[in-house]
Amino acid sequence: MRETSMPGSASFFENVYDVVRQIPAGRVTSYGAIAEYLGLRGSARMVGWAMNAAQTPDNDVPAHRVVNRNGMLTGKHHFGGPLIMQQLLESENIEIIDDQVVRFGELFWDPAKELTS
DNA sequence: AAGCTGACTATGG
DNA sequence: GCCATAGCCAGCT
Numbered sequence: 001m002r003e004t005s006m007p008g009s010a011s012f013f014e015n016v017y018d019v020v021r022q023i024p025a026g027r028v029t030s031y032g033a034i035a036e037y038l039g040l041r042g043s044a045r046m047v048g049w050a051m052n053a054a055q056t057p058d059n060d061v062p063a064h065r066v067v068n069r070n071g072m073l074t075g076k077h078h079f080g081g082p083l084i085m086q087q088l089l090e091s092e093n094i095e096i097i098d099d100q101v102v103r104f105g106e107l108f109w110d111p112a113k114e115l116t117s
Numbered sequence: 118a119a120g121c122t123g124a125c126t127a128t129g130g
Numbered sequence: 131g132c133c134a135t136a137g138c139c140a141g142c143t
Contacts, residue, residue: 075124
């Protein structure tokens with residue numbers, strides 16, 4: 001892993017990044033799924049918060065592939081623009097209607113199942 | 118040091 | 131079916 005972070009800052013943030021980076025293009029996942037995979041479970045907010053920190057140019061974390069449980073682009077406004085997230089997803093053949101991922105159930109990528117720890 | 122906030126989720130009314 | 135409340139944990143003021 002890239003110890004680009006500061007010394008001693010090893011936190012679940014890197015765990016989140018690692019999982020998000022493994023999300024295949026054209027797929028999406030939810031905060032809760034990642035949180036549960038990391039053992040945070042109900043603390044899906046922490047995952048979202050990790051995404052907030054993932055906005056740094058040093059990270060290659062496709063945070064746009066992470067949406068809420070409804071498949072809604074809740075964090076779209078945090079990408080520097082309210083349409084950035086949608087455009088990124090559309091560029092990966094993911095259809096977005098009304099800030100929501102179409103066929104979210106089909107595109108959903110569960111780390112707990114796909115990564116088979 | 119203590120309290121608030123937050124890119125969520127589940128439950129209740 | 132929609133609105134309100136509670137639980138969650140880590141970072142910031």
